[in-house]
Amino acid sequence: xxxxxxxxxxxxxxxxxxxxxxxxxxxxxxxxxxxxxxxxxxxxxxxxxxxxxxxxxxxxxxxxxxxxxxxxxxxxxxxxxxxxxxxxxxxxxxxxxxxxxxxxxx
Amino acid sequence: xxxxxxxxxxxxxxxxxxxxxxxxxxxxxxxxxxxxxxxxxxxxxxxxxxxxxxxxxxxxxxxxxxxxxxxxxxxxxxxxxxxxxxxxxxxxxxxxxxxxxxxxxxxxxxxxxxxxxxxxxxxxxxxxxxxxxxxxxxxxxxxxxxxxxxxxxxxxxxxxxxxxxxxxxxxxxxxxxxxxxxxxxxxxx
Numbered sequence: 455x456x457x458x459x460x461x462x463x464x465x466x467x468x469x470x471x472x473x474x475x476x477x478x479x480x481x482x483x484x485x486x487x488x489x490x491x492x493x494x495x496x497x498x499x500x501x502x503x504x505x506x507x508x509x510x511x512x513x514x515x516x517x518x519x520x521x522x523x524x525x526x527x528x529x530x531x532x533x534x535x536x537x538x539x540x541x542x543x544x545x546x547x548x549x550x551x552x553x554x555x556x557x558x559x560x
Numbered sequence: 561x562x563x564x565x566x567x568x569x570x571x572x573x574x575x576x577x578x579x580x581x582x583x584x585x586x587x588x589x590x591x592x593x594x595x596x597x598x599x600x601x602x603x604x605x606x607x608x609x610x611x612x613x614x615x616x617x618x619x620x621x622x623x624x625x626x627x628x629x630x631x632x633x634x635x636x637x638x639x640x641x642x643x644x645x646x647x648x649x650x651x652x653x654x655x656x657x658x659x660x661x662x663x664x665x666x667x668x669x670x671x672x673x674x675x676x677x678x679x680x681x682x683x684x685x686x687x688x689x690x691x692x693x694x695x696x697x698x699x700x701x702x703x704x705x706x707x708x709x710x711x712x713x714x715x716x717x718x719x720x721x722x723x724x725x726x727x728x729x730x731x732x733x734x735x736x737x738x739x740x741x742x743x744x745x746x747x748x749x
Contacts, residue, residue: 466732469674470698473682474593482592483584486610490617 499546507543510536565629573620583629584613590699591633597694598641600683608644612637631701631709638691638710645687673735681731685724692717693724 514536563571563582571579591612595605615636623632682690691710695701696717703721707714 462729462733462736465671465674465736466678466729469671469678469732470728472675473597473679474698475589475596478585478588479592482588482606482610483581486584486613487581489610490614493614 503543503546507540510540510543514540566623566625569616569620569623569625569629572617573623580613580617583616587630587633588613590630591637594634594691594694594699595637595641597679597682597698598638598687598690599645604644605641608637608640611640615640627708628705631705634695634699634701635709635711641691642687674732677731677735678728681728685727688712688716689720689724692720693728696721697725697728 517536563579565583565586568579568583568586572583588609592606592609595609595612596602599605599608612633616633619636623629627635682693685693688710692706692712695706695709696703701709703717704714707717710717
């Protein structure tokens, strides 16, 4: 009876150990490093775009203020360029935040 | 030179890739095993384990050194597993429970039926009891270490260990009885 209990305990220890992983998987570490790099890249992209859009908006406001003060027109090409930069930045922020792009980057 | 875990964590908070790699190599087995024992799906467990190490990378500065690094990582794993279970795991766990049994590494010494019986019995335990059993019975955590990692009282850990062990042994003894009824081979492979 004692032998049976001891055998059961031994089997239990082995079976419980076997429900985990047997050893280290080098691919697991690589997957983490890749994930970390993708996350950092995504953060850089989003951060850069946010910064670009803030700069563009501030330039826009600044130039409007200067234009108002001086009472002169800054000229269409500048306005169009700044509007394009802002639009592109906002568009990138929007798409970088969507699940599709997040999945592609992660 | 062999760095201790606390040195590795301080290295990680300083941005050392080498320390991070060493930490992963040193603790991936414990974290992945813990998560595989408390979650039904192996792929999801590994996914959360990766998140745990990423959280350790970004939150290394918050490690206070009051518990072991292994406990700290398992505490992060536990919090993430619980929140995952609350959301999308709930629906996936049932359909994935079979997959877990078939995706085990080969070369294990325990017979398949024993592993399946113990794994299924584990999954039938309440999640907190399962986590305690995984840490104390399988990973060799002390009761107080497990209590710290899971954030539950020591007395609760002790009772969970006792109950969990009884239930897991019961499941295994049923398999043993079935096997002896089938011809007494014991089911060893």
